[in-house]
Amino acid sequence: MLALDSILRLDAKAIDYIIIALYFTFVLGIGYLAKRAVSNSLDFFLSGRSLPAWVTGLAFISANLGAIEIMGMSANGAQYGMPTVHYFWIGAIPAMLFLGVVMMPFYYGSKVRSVPEFMLRRFGKPAHLVNAISFALAQVLIAGVNLFLLATIVNVLLGWPIWLSVIIAAVIVLSYITLGGLSAAIYNEVLQFFVIVAALLPLTIVGLHKVGGWQGLVDKITADPKGGSTQLHAWPGTELSGFHNSFLSVIGLIFGLGFVLSFGYWTTNFVEVQRALASKNMSAARRTPIIGSFPKMFVPFIVIIPGMIAAVAVPDLQKYKQTGGGSVDYNDALLLLMRDLLPNGMLGLAITGLLASFMAGMAANLSSFNTVVTYDLIERYLIKDRDDAFYLRTGRWLTVGGTIVAIGTAAIASGYSNLMDYLQQLFSFFNAPLFATFILGMFWKRMTAAAGWIGLVSGTATAIVVFVLSENGVIDLPGQGASFVGAGAAFVVDILLSVVVSLVTKPKTDEELKGLVYSLTPKEDRSEAAQEGDHGWYRKPTLLAGISLALVVVLNVVFG
Template sequence: MTHALFTATFVDYLIIAIYFIFVIGIGFLLKNQANTGEDFFLSGRSIPAWITGLAFLSANLGALEVLGMAASGAEYGMLTGHFYWLGAIPAMLFLGIYMMPFYYVSKVRSVPEYLKVRYNEATRAVNAISFAFMTVLMSGISLYSMGLIFQVLMGWSLTTSVIISAAVVLLYVGMGGLTSSIYNEVIQFFLIWTGLLLVPILGLKELGGWQGMMNRLPQSFGHLWANLGSASHNSMGIEWVGIILGLGFVLSFGYWTTDFLVVQRTLAARNLRAAQNTPIYAAYFKMFVPLLVIVPGLIAAAIYPAIGKTGGPSYNLALPLLIERYYPPGLMGLGLTAMLASFMSGMAGNVTAFTTVWTYDIYQAYINKNATDKHYVAMGRWSVVVGVLISIATAYMAADFPSVMDYMQTLFSFFNAPLFATFLLGMFWKKATPWGGFWGLITGIVGAFLLYALIPASYYASPQAGNFWRAWWAWVITVIVTIGVSLFTKPKKLEELAGVVYGLTKRPNYASMSWYKRPGYLAFVAAVILIAINAWLW
């Protein structure tokens, strides 16, 4: 047993218990609707756009956003907002407008399967294995975060907390598959907002509003762009070039357009237009999430000056400390349940993505190619168990990082940055060859690991600066090698690239529809709002 930060009452425990029973119940009710592979892994491609849009956002609204972004806000200030207004929205709009037609029309069941169609089996294998590895590592982040909450709430050991949290996710994902995960994610989205919105409201009230909070913080904490002229002028230790290239381009597009965790939600949509609108709808909600997660980090930094310093509380405790400060018994249970909901949605998203890639892109592709559909569903359920068990082990790796945000972005720089280069060239350059894609992806991943191993962390002003530059150079290595190898190897025939390469794929035409139903118009309005936010917080 460890010392509990909170003094929770019976009502708090009851709220958390009711939530756990509810999410497990959804999995049980949907169990009989997940009997085929299409149902279990892709929800039968039948979900409306507004539901897949909320699930798309909620699957990402996990440990990274709630615990990690609050920690990053306390560490770096409003510069963390770049992870949204530069590092998410543009890529989400790009996914909806340009990339979903490739994914959806080709009827691929996963991102690695797209790489098989565009390049070859070897490229698929590299991505499937690396994605499966990365996904369980990321799942460990959510599991560690859930364990941390139980630890500070009840005083349990981290091990006990992790095992109980893992068991709940195992039950509802194992029974209901992706459909259970999606509907739970929609419920969790509303629960997260309901449970956490009071934190920034009460915090700003205590500090005397936005300006009162800024008076207690470093000057750079209140701006997005004004202090990026020099790395020495901001807490993140990076200049605007690194932010744009590393985060705004490579890490952002690498995650939002190629990571199967989020792409899987779009593939569950009922038709192509719904699939395109899924990330665009999510972008509108995404713009306002910083109010829920980054602002509390700034409030924590203003109220607890020792946070993140030697002898002080960890940055990861920024949001839990504020919940303890502002929420009375009962309301505290709601706030903590909202945090647990976010972590469970993040972990469940990773687990469902892992099971699909493992079953279709590794097990079916290389171990058992001719089994029945029923067998693959059973394998998917068993892989949920395996994924959760591996996540338990990787949860302790996340504990070694001062911020879960730093850990997450480190993983993205290893795997997503090279993958984005492979996708970009594959979708928009007809002459990218199968072996060009394979060797480019391999060298990009290896190059990222070498950069991490050979360049000491002290070389960069902050962990995030290192992640941004490592991602950029891994992308550059992948592009150079892919182009170089493609110039000396045989490309695929044009008829083989129909439906998977820009210029050889029929674009959807929505001219007969009202403007508010057309992905292009919706994306344009979102872009205008995005520019206004950046100008306001310059």
Template sequence: MENFSFGFWDYAIIGVYFVIIFAIGFYFARKERNTTEYFLAGRHVGWFAVGASLFASNISTEHFIGLSGSGYTSGIAVGNFEWSASVCLLFLGWVFVPFYLKSGVFTMPEFLERRFSASSRWYLSTVSIVAYILTKISVHLFAAGILLHLVMGWDLYTSSIFLVVATGLYTILGGMSAVIYTELIQTFILLTGAIVLTLIGLHRVGGWHELVSHVPDGYFSMFKPVSDPDFPWTGVIIAPFVVGIWYWCTDQSIVQRVLAAKNIDHAKTGTIMAGFLKILPVFILVLPGLIAYALQQKGLLLPGKTLHPNDVYPVLIKYLLPAGFRGLIVASLLAALLASLAACFNSTSTLMTIDVYKKWKPEASERQQVNFGRLATVVLVFISIAWVPLVNSLSDQLYVYLQSVQAYLSPPIACVFLLGLLWPKANARGASIVLWTGFVLGLLRFVLEVIHKTHPFTDPFIRTMVTMNFMHFAILLFAFSLVLMMIVSVLTPAPAQEKLNGLTFRYAGHVDLSESYKVESASRRKRNIIASCILVILLLILYALFF
């Protein structure tokens, strides 16, 4: 595909974007950031910034690249992960947030230690830090490399180094405040860019009716047959919620945003707002993939050529948009990438500071903790750059790759958090056994899957377990984790009640409410209930329309 030259207005828009982002970073860098408010923005973030930050930190370049690619090859079924996220965000706000904020924790591993044991904390800290580097950061950089290479001609190394250093700079300088308030701006930018491209593409294809008539049957259905290799209906009705509970309700890079909220009311309202925003990706990120397919069928986009799924979104940018608009779309993609990278950097440095450094050196002052957090971010920047050469080996359908890796890690963690809140008898022994057993089984599946691609297994049982759809595997692993934890907890001593105060539903009222961010108001709670009901009704209508 031939390259084109960006015009003056394209570069001007991108330049203005970076000026705004760095201005926010330097603004917060000038403020006093030598206390642990560096990690949670002083717990003074309002609901609108919380909701925008939740959305922006989740939506990265791999969503633009991966969702459009999956839409191009399979239709809108991949959107199940987006709409299930809306439900999981309600779970975050109504089920998890009150316990997280009332416990006053900084990290998810810290909460797990209070509920279970130090070994559970070390497990989650280690797995989270490693997973951020091996999956999240690598996927972000891979997607960015595809985009900037096809659209601007940059190679993977140049684009990755530039973006990692740029993100690391304002994250190090401004801490969580800089991250959240840049994500607030980035939300508007990425939504604007994605909506513009979708509308132009829909106009070019000839409208909704033309789009529907030029894509295969089933492309507008959320539920595929059981035989579908990527999104069988038996998987999408359960697995996205298993992965979603882990990601949206227990993952540090997400939950850290609600921990920074002014109070429980603002945290809940922020999660509900993010739930509404998560409806949009199906229409502004998946739909462009269907538009690209229809345009090809009509001979209006690279006639005679077959698009690689990862190339769909960059090709749409190159061939549909006039000068000026290209800069807007690239700015929106960069906004998505920088928001997600910043979330990874900030949450990983928080984990390394609170769960590693502070445990190793409990007498460390707040200034020392902040300095260590900044140093940890610098180290992450260099690790990310060093990781770039291995990034190019990822899956063809980027989003499917990401979800499959998460499916191997998430079920035991989701199980431990859920039973920890819902069942007082769940104990430390059960949590440790489930976490490590689940990790071994998930890792085994991943390793065997890699081996099977070059040296296929002949044993029927092993072959079935390796070739099973990743969503079916996630469901089985989650069910196995639930049963295992219940059996172990029943056969071993139950935790003492004083250890459960404020950490389970049964003992939810046994908590100190002297700090303002732990207090809930009746009027705000009523508004949140109404908004949550509207969100659920809207989701039911959408599922009915795209059944």
């Protein structure tokens, strides 16, 4: 894949480079403009809690629309077909709606500045430290993955050396985040969203036209010996889950992917929650993930469908799917389609879209990393009670440090062939037990501080044990089955131990838990007083969430 004269080399001309350069001019310009709005640390880390809901909503899904999502999901589309939509319709939307409707009032209402800080107020220092350190570690690792992918893509497409692409990408991300902080990251995520759509929508349209429209695609996949009609229906998705039994597969997808993995990721991951915390009031914060869910449910059509098209329309990839040989693999699906179908001009825009997505993924990791390390580790434990300017400076320097470490972790990422598997493992390590602890802590006031950290540590340990067992072949599940089982086991162990430990330790008083636990929070603190710009039925969070859920059910029925 790293050969200098790759089969994937795109025939980029001057005009394509101009289009790419234009985008980066705008990216840096936004960093500069956002800098003028940064006057204290809250501006830098949480955009002064001032952004409108549509901006934070688009940033919410853009932060996740990184390299793994775009390349990984089109690769899954080429390999598994329609069942891949579960990563969106089952694996994202319900959790995003739950975050907006149920959990956001506690995050935004308690005025915490980060997810670990909520942990601190609910469970005290041990749980807080475990959470803050594991989160910071995960973000630097994932930033490295994003950086490495970005560099390999630039290398393959344009022929630049890997080390040069790594450094250029790192410098660009670094400059706009250190200048404008979270606002620069969020505004660039919104811009990135539109550029990605502008890049992938034409590709999908041309691709569909090429294979003879939707019916043509259906016919070709049905006729494909490695495809067949199971790849045209979302359910039961046995290939994807790794369970042979259809019933087990449906259960595995709903509980493993839909419940434990996805709720863990979307509701407790500070990268996502931070975008909502940056919004201007409670109503906008609750609407952030809910507004994000609408574009999110249509992303599969411009990511998975091109992958499916590539598997039947690009000869190189067709050969790979049938024989497993050749010089390309599923991860190249999108690139091959671009190479074969797009003329110069649109090609430059498509490359820009990919670069934008990789870079924004990394920016999201870094902007949440610097917040957690500054507020939750340095200000809380290491260097207390300094003036605000000190922490603002610290945040800027941490971004530099994080970037340098990410360049190092890029090397770790290069050791894994299937990046999707690698990240799923990371998520099940950190997020499934986190969700178990959060949800129990929010609804059961009896849960104690000791139960908080013991549950977290034991849950994470369980996920690691399952990971090791499946790596050694003791548990044999292909596809994503091992991740589902690992996350499920971590969740159950966390809940069980938390309950047992809570019953033998002393709980916090009701007064301390006000605003943090459901039954002890007055209803007016949990719901929003409508402010200017919040009126109108279409701005009611629960109603919007209902519409979104209904749409997802319809999509599942139509494509099931």
